[in-house]
Amino acid sequence: MIDGVVIQPLKQIIDERGKVMHMIRSDSPLFTKFGEIYFSIVNPGAVKAWKRHLRMTQHFAVPVGKIKLVIYDDRLNSVSRKKIEILEIGEDNYHLVRIPPLLWYGFKGISKEFALVANCTDMPHEPVESEHIDPYDKKIPYNWNSSDE
Numbered sequence: 001m002i003d004g005v006v007i008q009p010l011k012q013i014i015d016e017r018g019k020v021m022h023m024i025r026s027d028s029p030l031f032t033k034f035g036e037i038y039f040s041i042v043n044p045g046a047v048k049a050w051k052r053h054l055r056m057t058q059h060f061a062v063p064v065g066k067i068k069l070v071i072y073d074d075r076l077n078s079v080s081r082k083k084i085e086i087l088e089i090g091e092d093n094y095h096l097v098r099i100p101p102l103l104w105y106g107f108k109g110i111s112k113e114f115a116l117v118a119n120c121t122d123m124p125h126e127p128v129e130s131e132h133i134d135p136y137d138k139k140i141p142y143n144w145n146s147s148d149e
């Protein structure tokens with residue numbers, strides 16, 4: 001596991017009318033501070049990568065569809081430096097994932113229909129505190145065309 005990444009199963013309360021899907025609450029040990037909640041839609045097969053936030057901690061949940069979420073640690077003094085974490089999360093494997101600042105991450109839509117990524121952050125979005133590199137940049141040892149088998 002990459003140092004600082006937390007993966008927590010989330011509850012779904014299902015009945016004949018639909019369901020309630022938990023995400024995060026202020027008395028959760030994962031919660032620090034509220035910044036913003038926004039949603040990212042990922043089309044099937046689309047890759048949104050690589051991104052890195054300098055100050056923002058993010059909490060992802062995917063209540064619709066499914067994504068492959070890949071996180072890469074190249075933090076200089078990290079105990080998990082050079083480690084890659086590959087997770088498949090979505091409505092059928094419903095989890096909250098905390099991504100601390102300074103980790104590279106990206107995700108790919110792997111469901112038949114679009115996936116919806118809900119992101120609860122500890123600060124409002126600021127374009128200057130995030131960095132982006134090409135999904136196929138050799139700096140990150142992961143191939144988005146890989147089946148990960």
Ligand SMILES: Cc1cn([C@H]2C[C@H](O)[C@@H](COP(=O)(O)OP(=O)(O)O[C@H]3O[C@H](C)C(=O)[C@H](O)[C@H]3O)O2)c(=O)[nH]c1=O
Binds near residue numbers: 038041051117130
């Ligand atoms: C988040 C945001 C984005 N934008 C603009 C910037 C781009 O021109 C466009 C698409 O943004 P981006 O390519 O970053 O979208 P996603 O790939 O869905 O990523 C977003 O949602 C995932 C989950 C992340 O983790 C990112 O940090 C977050 O930016 O919207 C804004 O103008 N305001 C905003 O608050």
